[in-house]
Amino acid sequence: MEVRNYSEKQIRLARYAKALGNPTRIAIMNFLASQKTCFFGDIQEILPIAKATTSQHLSELKDAGLIQGEIMAPKVKYCINRENWEEAKALFAEFFSQSVCKGGNCCK
Amino acid sequence: MEVRNYSEKQIRLARYAKALGNPTRIAIMNFLASQKTCFFGDIQEILPIAKATTSQHLSELKDAGLIQGEIMAPKVKYCINRENWEEAKALFAEFFSQSVCKGGNCCK
């Protein structure tokens, strides 16, 4: 009964996946990826939730490293954190590049 | 203040992401992708959690459509659901293929 820990990669991938595991946050990321300007208010406008909740979701995306914010008083400009976006992209690509059920005798 | 709903794609992507948003579930998927045989007991062995919890995580992955189970009494054989795996792969690929900060004037 060998109890193994999770690898750093597994933990980081899960962290990114968790941050993306909500339709609102996917919508935010889609919006940020498509826009040149990305003030809080612009994001808030396209979402069917209260601004306090939007702020919370942005915090989670920021904590996960997927976005960053820049204060341009009295507004706040958000954008995707390119470096971590690329890391996440690579981690998901690697994850999904695993060959599934090698040998083909799984569940059949 | 146009309140938009989320697209089906956003909802489906978020659903897959949520299912993958936990290191244990990533580890399970990695294991299933690498194994030819995949009985519950084999999965349970590599995880540092109780079997009841493992069963729960498998349920969530199954609910999300990422895996499927087959009873081979008294054992249960699990494997990746190829069709949905491919859908998830495509959704994540499309998501990460978005060009980030077009025009380059975001947050700089």
Place this chain on the structure above:
DNA sequence: AAAATAATTCGTAATTTTGCGAACAAATAC
């Protein structure tokens, strides 16, 4: 200085997630 604008934080509530041990179900082995 006061009012307006923009966004975050606070306080709260409801729901979901994660985890465990114990009890249970279902088939096999003795």
Place this chain on the structure above:
DNA sequence: GTATTTGTTCGCAAAATTACGAATTATTTT
């Protein structure tokens, strides 16, 4: 037919998530 093996389900608890309105902060405009 009783015991064993293998997983699931139940009941519970702690923590995290999602959501909101109200209060707060910080800058800008008047």
